[in-house]
Amino acid sequence: MQNSRFTEGQIVGILREAERTGNTGEIIHLRGITKETFYRWRQEYGGLKGSDAKRLRALEEENRRLKRVVAA
DSSP states (O other), X not given: OOOOSSOHHHHHXXXXXXXXXOOHHHHHHHHTOOHHHHXXXXXXXXXXXXXXXXXXXXXXXXXXXXXXXXXX
């Protein structure tokens, strides 16, 4: 999995900014991300706070690690 240029907190901030302004196209252009990335983030992180997003990422990483242990 490729590392993101943005932290979970930054992603949540970008999503909140887009909700607040209502101008998704401009936000995407200013941040240098694709539409697909924005909508994937919105699907995954929509409605979360920054701390919730970090916890979600940590749980996903732990789950991935445990799956590798069980498979070996």
